[in-house]
Amino acid sequence: MIRPATLRSLARVPNMRAAAAANAARWYASSSDKFVRIVEVSARDGLQNLPPPAVPTPVKKELIERLLDSGLKTIEVGSFVRADRVPQMADTPQLLPQLPPLAKAADTHYPVLVPNLRGMQGLLELDKGQERLTNEIAVFVSATEPFSKANNNASVDKVLSGLPAVIDQAKGKYRVRGYVSCVMTDPYAGPTDPKDVVKVARKLLDMGCYEVSLGDTTGEGNPEAWTKLWQALIDEGIPVEKMAAHCHDTFAMAVPSILALLPMGLRIVDSSLAGLGGCPYSPGATGNVATEDVVYALHKLGYETGVDLDKLVEDGNWLCGTIGIRNESKVGRALGARQALKKKKEAEAAASA
Numbered sequence: 599m600i601r602p603a604t605l606r607s608l609a610r611v612p613n614m615r616a617a618a619a620a621n622a623a624r625w626y627a628s629s630s631d632k633f634v635r636i637v638e639v640s641a642r643d644g645l646q647n648l649p650p651p652a653v654p655t656p657v658k659k660e661l662i663e664r665l666l667d668s669g670l671k672t673i674e675v676g677s678f679v680r681a682d683r684v685p686q687m688a689d690t691p692q693l694l695p696q697l698p699p700l701a702k703a704a705d706t707h708y709p710v711l712v713p714n715l716r717g718m719q720g721l722l723e724l725d726k727g728q729e730r731l732t733n734e735i736a737v738f739v740s741a742t743e744p745f746s747k748a749n750n751n752a753s754v755d756k757v758l759s760g761l762p763a764v765i766d767q768a769k770g771k772y773r774v775r776g777y778v779s780c781v782m783t784d785p786y787a788g789p790t791d792p793k794d795v796v797k798v799a800r801k802l803l804d805m806g807c808y809e810v811s812l813g814d815t816t817g818e819g820n821p822e823a824w825t826k827l828w829q830a831l832i833d834e835g836i837p838v839e840k841m842a843a844h845c846h847d848t849f850a851m852a853v854p855s856i857l858a859l860l861p862m863g864l865r866i867v868d869s870s871l872a873g874l875g876g877c878p879y880s881p882g883a884t885g886n887v888a889t890e891d892v893v894y895a896l897h898k899l900g901y902e903t904g905v906d907l908d909k910l911v912e913d914g915n916w917l918c919g920t921i922g923i924r925n926e927s928k929v930g931r932a933l934g935a936r937q938a939l940k941k942k943k944e945a946e947a948a949a950s951a
Contacts, residue, residue, distance in 0.1 A: 633902045634860075635672065637811070637842060637868045638665055638889060640917070642674035642711060644874030646686050653921055655689045659696050661917055662708075665871065666698065668909040670889075672707045675732070678717035687711075691724050694731040701729060709734040709775055713750075718764045725771070735768055736811075737761050738777035739802070741795045744786035745779055745815065758801055765806050776802030776810040777844070781827060782819035792830035799836055809840045811868050814855075817848025821858035828862045842866035845887045847873060847926075852887035853895050860901070867892055872914035873926030888927030890914055911937065 641662055645653055658675075665673050675697065676690030690710060700706055712718045712735040725731050739757045740746035746754045768774050781795045799810045812827070824843070831838055843864055845852035856867055870886035893905050907929075914930040915937075925931055 632900060633865065633904075634896050635866050636670060636889060636892065636903055636905060637709075637866065638670045638673045638871065639844075639868050639886060640674075640871035640874045640889070641665070642676055642687070642709075643868075643886060644870040644872075646677065646684050647876050648686055648921070648923075650685065652686055652688065655693050655696070657917075657920055658689070658693055661871075661913070662697055664909070664913040664916070666703065666706065668913060669903070669905040671705050671904070672709065672734075674736070675708045675710060677711035677713075678720045679711065679713060691720070694724065697731070699729060700731075700733055707734045707773075708732040709736050711736045711738070712764060712768075713738060714760060715763050715767070718767050722767065722771075730771075733772055734775060735764075735772045736775045736777055737764055737802075737807070738779065739798055740779040740784075741790055741798050742780045742784035742787060745784045748786065749779065754798065758798070761802075762805055769806070773808050774806055776805075776807035777813055778802070778810060779813045779815045781812040782814040782823055783816045785816050792827045795827060796830055796834045796836060799831065799841070800834070803836070803840065809842060809866065811842040811844045811866075813844040813868075814846050814852075817846030817852070819845060819855050820849075820851045821855050824855040825858055825862060828859055828864070832862070838863040839865060842868055844868035846875070847885065847887045847891075853891055856887070856892060857895060857899070860899075871910070871927075872918050872923075872930055874917075874923075885926055888914070888930060890927040890929040890933070894929040894933075908933070908937070 641658055645658070662673055662675055676693055677684060677687040678690060679687055681688035694708070697708060700708065710721065710732050712721055718735070721735065739761070740749060740754055743754055746752060746757060750757050765774050778795060778798050780790055783789050795812065799812070802810050828838060831841060843856055843859055845855055856864065868886070869889040869892045871889050873885040873888035875886035890907065890910050893903050893907050893910060896903055897907065911930050911933045914925055914927055915934040918925040925934070
């Protein structure tokens with residue numbers, strides 16, 4: 599439920615230029631071996647399955663501005679899909695022109711999900727004759743047949759056969775990211791064969807995707823299963839530096855799985871502020887792994903992300919308070935409580951001065 603004070607809270611506008619410069623410096627100074635790139639999915643994957651009412655466009659805009667200010671560089675911002683099927687994404691064409699211009703934000707990307715040619719044509723029409731509104735699109739396919747038929751009403755091969763037309767139209771305008779669903783298990787058929795994941799990932803790379811995000815849609819993955827999949831990718835010659843881990847935290851195994859993959863070359867992680875997200879076609883699956891939890895764990899182990907954790911925690915608690923949902927990030931709740939206590943003490947000290 600959107601709180602009445604939401605629109606009045608939109609006065610916070612970060613100093614985007616200064617933040618971008620500082621974060622760019624941290625980005626380029628980072629050791630490639632210890633740097634993990636975070637792909638933030640809350641504004642798209644996190645919000646898309648929320649029940650009505652729709653999250654207001656100004657709230658989404660502020661969310662993305664806050665995420666940029668925290669140091670995140672790649673932020674999913676929306677989808678070009680049918681409004682009747684995904685109402686929360688219906689305002690993507692209105693949101694994109696309101697975001698900070700990409701030309702002024704170094705190394706920033708605003709991926710939008712474009713599942714088919716119709717969605718691609720919608721994006722091209724919006725982008726016509728003006729400054730580029732986005733520089734990246736995402737396409738998706740399932741690794742398993744039952745989920746593909748439930749989610750796409752089509753076989754895996756049929757979905758794959760429709761992607762070249764989308765990718766061809768993106769060439770020279772947008773880089774293309776691929777998503778693979780159900781890389782651990784299929785909610786209707788059980789464990790996924792790593793060979794099926796390897797097959798689909800290879801096809802997406804061959805089509806021109808610059809990287810592929812491997813999604814544990816049901817959240818049943820664990821360190822053993824993930825390392826088995828990663829080894830299968832390596833054995834088959836798939837460049838793991840082009841693979842991202844997209845973990846759901848249904849069974850609290852997301853962060854342990856991510857950490858287990860770091861020695862095997864994982865350097866791209868998808869995550870969602872406050873653990874927002876889910877999948878209507880995967881019964882019982884809860885949200886994505888929380889960005890706050892991922893960043894906290896990585897920083898503790900000496901990895902770099904370019905992200906300001908304190909700002910991220912503030913953002914997660916702001917968003918959950920604004921749209922009236924529970925913050926699923928353990929780190930967000932713990933550090934948020936400390937931040938609140940600190941502010942309270944500072945206010946009391948100021949009042950007594």
